Amino acid sequence: MKKIFFTPGPSQLYPTVKKHIKNALSADIPSISHRGESFQKIYQNTQNNLRKLLKIPQTHKIFFLSSALEGMERIIENCVEKSSFHLINGAFSKKFFDIARLLGKKPVKVEVEQGEGFEFEKITIPKNTELICLTQNETSTGVWLPLPQVYKIKKKYPKTSIALDIVSSVPYTKVDFNFIDCAFFSVQKGFGLPAGLGVLIVSQALIEKSKKLVKKGISIGSYHSFLELSKKDEKFQTPETPNVLNIYLLGKVTQDLLRIGINKIRQETRQKAQFLYAFFDKHPLYKPFVKNPLFRSETVIVVKTGKETKKVIARLKDKGLIVGKGYGQFKEKHIRIANFPAHNLRDMKKIVKTLQQM
Numbered sequence: 164m165k166k167i168f169f170t171p172g173p174s175q176l177y178p179t180v181k182k183h184i185k186n187a188l189s190a191d192i193p194s195i196s197h198r199g200e201s202f203q204k205i206y207q208n209t210q211n212n213l214r215k216l217l218k219i220p221q222t223h224k225i226f227f228l229s230s231a232l233e234g235m236e237r238i239i240e241n242c243v244e245k246s247s248f249h250l251i252n253g254a255f256s257k258k259f260f261d262i263a264r265l266l267g268k269k270p271v272k273v274e275v276e277q278g279e280g281f282e283f284e285k286i287t288i289p290k291n292t293e294l295i296c297l298t299q300n301e302t303s304t305g306v307w308l309p310l311p312q313v314y315k316i317k318k319k320y321p322k323t324s325i326a327l328d329i330v331s332s333v334p335y336t337k338v339d340f341n342f343i344d345c346a347f348f349s350v351q352k353g354f355g356l357p358a359g360l361g362v363l364i365v366s367q368a369l370i371e372k373s374k375k376l377v378k379k380g381i382s383i384g385s386y387h388s389f390l391e392l393s394k395k396d397e398k399f400q401t402p403e404t405p406n407v408l409n410i411y412l413l414g415k416v417t418q419d420l421l422r423i424g425i426n427k428i429r430q431e432t433r434q435k436a437q438f439l440y441a442f443f444d445k446h447p448l449y450k451p452f453v454k455n456p457l458f459r460s461e462t463v464i465v466v467k468t469g470k471e472t473k474k475v476i477a478r479l480k481d482k483g484l485i486v487g488k489g490y491g492q493f494k495e496k497h498i499r500i501a502n503f504p505a506h507n508l509r510d511m512k513k514i515v516k517t518l519q520q521m
């Protein structure tokens with residue numbers, strides 16, 4: 164039976180990926196030199212398409228890394244001398260904090276219960292904060308951070324940089340890079356690609372900051388420091404031998420999304436999310452985990468399925484519908500349903516129909 168992966172990452176491949184992989188193999192993409200002209204063209208094409216799709220201004224650079232966690236580590240190393248500030252409400256926001264701690268910094272956190280959002284009016288950020296680290300979509304619990312709230316923080320603390328994890332909100336999320344100094348994601352979620360590629364979007368101003376750290380004698384890492392990445396970027400290259408195939412595929416899928424139009428994709432995402440939330444809001448047993456609609460994710464829908472979790476997952480699996488288990492402590496209490504561009508309303512309706520028959 165044909166399977167459809169609603170897991171929040173890796174997830175269902177975007178429908179055109181198979182065709183692009185075949186073409187890439189015919190064109191020997193995995194064998195070409197990463198110092199040659201055809202790679203430089205691929206690199207530029209992917210960057211240009213990402214710029215168009217996500218409206219990334221020229222004030223910001225685009226770098227290729229190996230994963231989103233690598234993005235967190237590079238950002239802390241290159242932008243923080245001592246103290247970062249973190250809003251934590253689940254496993255991924257906590258990871259960002261832990262990485263700062265493990266790198267020997269002095270991160271500060273405000274933590275709320277899993278499934279809760281943040282009351283921004285009540286949050287004060289310590290004076291010495293260099294970087295505010297935020298997770299836009301907490302994939303472990305399905306909590307969304309509304310961007311207008313984030314922009315308000317930036318207006319209140321204009322000199323403090325903001326790093327935004329957009330791993331499971333991109334490309335649906337519409338980031339205004341006037342307020343966001345750096346953002347990062349990996350490609351196995353919303354872009355529907357194989358894992359193994361991370362993308363980091365960072366302002367020139369923040370790259371300048373990393374130079375200041377070097378002058379102070381602080382380590383900003385080695386081959387993937389912002390400075391090494393910038394140097395190679397000028398030649399449309401990466402410091403290491405990168406995931407050439409995935410950089411190529413990201414350029415192709417981004418092109419496909421541009422052809423459809425990002426507004427249409429966003430509208431469809433909203434429609435699919437509303438469809439699922441409407442069903443679960445009315446369901447006698449299975450309820451959305453995030454109570455406040457303001458903080459509900461439209462890209463990862465987390466549902467409390469309690470004692471029936473295993474049964475629900477198995478029944479859906481019988482129909483080829485692979486949904487995610489709950490994360491961590493919620494493994495046997497929740498299901499998670501990804502709502503990315505690769506998922507269509509027809510397949511969401513299959514999930515609902517299967518659950519109605521239980």
Ligand SMILES: *Cc1c(COP(=O)(O)O)cnc(C)c1O
Binds near residue numbers: 233300331
């Ligand atoms: C999946 C995920 C990550 C980690 O991504 P990797 O590609 O595994 O490094 C980080 N943050 C969020 C919000 C995620 O969903």
